[in-house]
Amino acid sequence: MKRTTLLSSAGAVILGALSMNVSADEQRFVAADNSVGTQLCMAITKDSPLKLKKAMDYHRARTHLVVNDLQCNDLTVRQFASLYGFERSMKRLNITPLTETSIRDLAKVHGDKLNVVVGSK
Known part of the structure; x- marks a missing residue:
């Protein structure tokens, strides 16, 4: 009984570690240049509301400007962030x-995937 509980607990921990490891390795972003648009896109990739707000305040970019006019990798902000x-x-x-809807194979191991981010000019 203890052996079964121990094995199932170990399996759950390993599966959890694999799923977190895959999602962490899946997305790595590098700025293509140092333009304002790219800096705002990179702030979006950090997925931190505080860092995004600081970047928007630093560049004096209002929310409607970022949402309606900014493009990241030739996608709208909505498409980029959703993707x-x-x-x-x-x-x-x-x-x-x-x-x-998408299905991810949690058992599949991904290598580092490098994404280059370019903002609109």
Whole structure:
């Protein structure tokens, strides 16, 4: 009985570690340049409302400007944030995510995936 409980607990811990490891390795973003648009896009990728607000305040960018005029990797902010799952950044910008269904294989191990981020000029 103890052995079964121990094995099932170990399996749950390993599965949890794998799922967190896959999501952490999946998305790594690097700025392509140092433009204001790219800096705002990079702030969105941090998925931190505080960091996004600080970047917007530093560049004097209002929410409606970021949502309506900024493009990240030739996508609207809504499309970009929805694609990569930046839910906290979307909430800070008062936008709703695009809805779609996807299935992820938790057992599949991904290498580091490098994403280059370019903002609109």
